[in-house]
Amino acid sequence: MSQSIDITNIDSLAQELATIQQTGSKRIALLGSRHVPITHQHLIEMMSYALVLSGNRIITSGATGTNSAAIRGAMRADPSLLTVILPQSLSRQPRESQEQLQQVMHLVENPEHDNLSLAEASAVCNQEIVSRCQQLICFAFHDSHTLLQTCSDAEEQRKVVTLFYFD
Numbered sequence: 001m002s003q004s005i006d007i008t009n010i011d012s013l014a015q016e017l018a019t020i021q022q023t024g025s026k027r028i029a030l031l032g033s034r035h036v037p038i039t040h041q042h043l044i045e046m047m048s049y050a051l052v053l054s055g056n057r058i059i060t061s062g063a064t065g066t067n068s069a070a071i072r073g074a075m076r077a078d079p080s081l082l083t084v085i086l087p088q089s090l091s092r093q094p095r096e097s098q099e100q101l102q103q104v105m106h107l108v109e110n111p112e113h114d115n116l117s118l119a120e121a122s123a124v125c126n127q128e129i130v131s132r133c134q135q136l137i138c139f140a141f142h143d144s145h146t147l148l149q150t151c152s153d154a155e156e157q158r159k160v161v162t163l164f165y166f167d
Contacts (some may be wrong), residue, residue: 025055029129029154031147032066032139033166040166041069044139048073052081059129061122062086062093062101066139071100079105085129087121088114119146126150135160141167 028051032044048058048070058074060067062084074082084104086093089111093101101107113121123146130136136154140147142165154161 025057026135027057027059027133029059029133029136030066030070030138031060031126031129031136031150032070032164033141033144033147034063034065034067035141036065036069036139036166040139041065044069045073045076047137049077052077055081057081057083059083059085059133061125061129062090062097062107063122064094064097068097068100071104075103079103082106083108083132085125085132086110087118087125088116122146123149127153130154130157130159133159135162137162137164139164139166141165 030044030048036044044066052058052074058070058081060070060082062068062071071082071084082104083106084101085108086101087110089109090098090101090107092114110121110125113124116124126146127150130150130153136151136159138147138151138161140151140163151161151163
């Protein structure tokens with residue numbers, strides 16, 4: 001009796017295992033909901049801070065809540081290891097975010113998406129963030145459709161995905 005082996009599946013598993021076991025720096029995307037209690041924001045900030053102190057690069061977006069907390073932590077640890085990719089131009093971001101975002105060294109704006117709804121622009125932005133990372137850490141609610149789709153897309157690309165639910 002012969003067995004067939006799916007080589008592409010083995011290659012994918014090997015790649016995932018290598019990413020998990022990698023002890024050097026990684027490109028880690030931190031994404032999540034805007035509607036996050038302050039205590040959770042502090043935990044996310046500490047996680048981001050610790051990840052950067054460990055030599056990892058953080059990639060996130062510019063929204064309030066989770067992403068803002070990730071930015072604060074990374075900026076405290078080492079601003080040069082933070083990249084923020086905005087779904088639209090800086091001027092389209094919430095006023096409370098703009099001051100923080102102006103301090104970010106590696107800020108990518110997407111003014112070509114200013115004509116899209118924020119949901120559409122965020123989905124495109126999240127795809128770009130996932131394409132640049134090795135691992136995604138996401139904080140969401142069970143009805144956070146855009147974030148859950150981002151996690152699904154990341155898994156299809158064989159990224160290591162850690163999903164935390166607030167509810």
